[in-house]
Amino acid sequence: MKLSIKDIALAAGVSHSTVSRALSNSPLIPEATRLRVQRIAQRKGYTPNAIARGLVTRRSQAIGVVVTTIADPFVAEVVRGIEEVAGDQGYRVFLATSHDDPARELNVVTALREWRVDGVIVAASRIGSLYGPLLQQIGVPIVLINNQHPGAFIHAIGVDDAQGAQIATHHLIQLGHRIIGHLRGPADHRASKNRLAGYRRALKRAEIPFDSSLVESGDGRAAGGERILQLLAHFPPPTAVFCYNDMTAIGAMRALGLCGIRVPEDVSLIGFDDIPFAMYVDPPLTTIQQPMAQMGRQAMLMALTLMKEPRSRVPDIVIPGTLIERESARRLA
Numbered sequence: 001m002k003l004s005i006k007d008i009a010l011a012a013g014v015s016h017s018t019v020s021r022a023l024s025n026s027p028l029i030p031e032a033t034r035l036r037v038q039r040i041a042q043r044k045g046y047t048p049n050a051i052a053r054g055l056v057t058r059r060s061q062a063i064g065v066v067v068t069t070i071a072d073p074f075v076a077e078v079v080r081g082i083e084e085v086a087g088d089q090g091y092r093v094f095l096a097t098s099h100d101d102p103a104r105e106l107n108v109v110t111a112l113r114e115w116r117v118d119g120v121i122v123a124a125s126r127i128g129s130l131y132g133p134l135l136q137q138i139g140v141p142i143v144l145i146n147n148q149h150p151g152a153f154i155h156a157i158g159v160d161d162a163q164g165a166q167i168a169t170h171h172l173i174q175l176g177h178r179i180i181g182h183l184r185g186p187a188d189h190r191a192s193k194n195r196l197a198g199y200r201r202a203l204k205r206a207e208i209p210f211d212s213s214l215v216e217s218g219d220g221r222a223a224g225g226e227r228i229l230q231l232l233a234h235f236p237p238p239t240a241v242f243c244y245n246d247m248t249a250i251g252a253m254r255a256l257g258l259c260g261i262r263v264p265e266d267v268s269l270i271g272f273d274d275i276p277f278a279m280y281v282d283p284p285l286t287t288i289q290q291p292m293a294q295m296g297r298q299a300m301l302m303a304l305t306l307m308k309e310p311r312s313r314v315p316d317i318v319i320p321g322t323l324i325e326r327e328s329a330r331r332l333a
Contacts, residue, residue, distance in 0.1 A: 081296025225251020
């Protein structure tokens with residue numbers, strides 16, 4: 001039969017409340033008693049009931065994490081950062097996917113709260129402030145990654161998409177390019193809108209007229225990168241293309257290669273994210289780096305602060321993007 005706290009209390013000659021406090025490292029229990037109880041529990045193979053403990057403490061020691069898809073290398077790095085901090089702090093991570101569906105995201109967040117998680121982290125939220133009233137009903141802190149929609153229970157951390165896109169486009173302009181295409185992400189995504197804005201801002205500052213025919217919408221995935229062929233149908237064709245993210249750029253690179261178009265000899269490419277694959281494609285991809293694992297760690301630290309003190313004044317965090325120069329973009333001959 002499974003051991004209970006009462007069994008440990010009987011073996012240690014103390015009350016079951018003393019055992020409970022000792023196993024939770026309560027400062028109310030003398031150190032000698034605490035260590036003795038913990039040794040007895042370990043020797044007897046006692047496993048605490050997390051659900052029962054949560055009912056008493058009103059804490060589950062669990063954090064819910066909602067991502068669009070586990071297939072995205074960006075998401076994988078963010079989750080790695082979250083899990084590093086969560087594990088160090090004794091928290092379990094419940095991972096769920098929204099598949100980029102706003103309704104599913106709502107359902108997932110609600111379900112996680114029903115499982116009594118102490119907080120929720122949502123990466124690339126599709127709904128943000130639209131479900132603010134629901135989040136207030138849920139009553140646990142929410143941290144959004146790459147979606148700035150602050151509110152009473154909502155806090156955010158993310159990269160400055162517009163600034164990163166401006167840096168990428170400006171880099172191409174410095175390399176002598178004047179006909180620069182943009183292969184954007186889904187038109188309704190906030191990050192896609194902000195990166196388009198940064199691209200346009202860089203063109204304006206260089207006094208290069210914006211041409212909407214040099215902008216094509218992708219889907220943020222490698223397959224969407226094939227739409228670069230529509231951009232190259234423009235006359236005259238762009239000599240460089242800024243892509244919404246690295247997966248789009250990698251897909252574009254493959255599509256160009258199948259058509260005998262060389263990167264960067266015929267067209268220069270820049271991505272966004274700096275996923276691990278970016279340095280291993282041929283040629284290695286110039287990109288805007290997002291510190292993905294760091295963002296995950298920061299999001300978890302933010303959530304921990306809010307879970308301990310819900311009324312804490314935790315400022316939102318905006319991280320600047322960093323240009324990583326590799327061989328996929330070169331000076332125009």
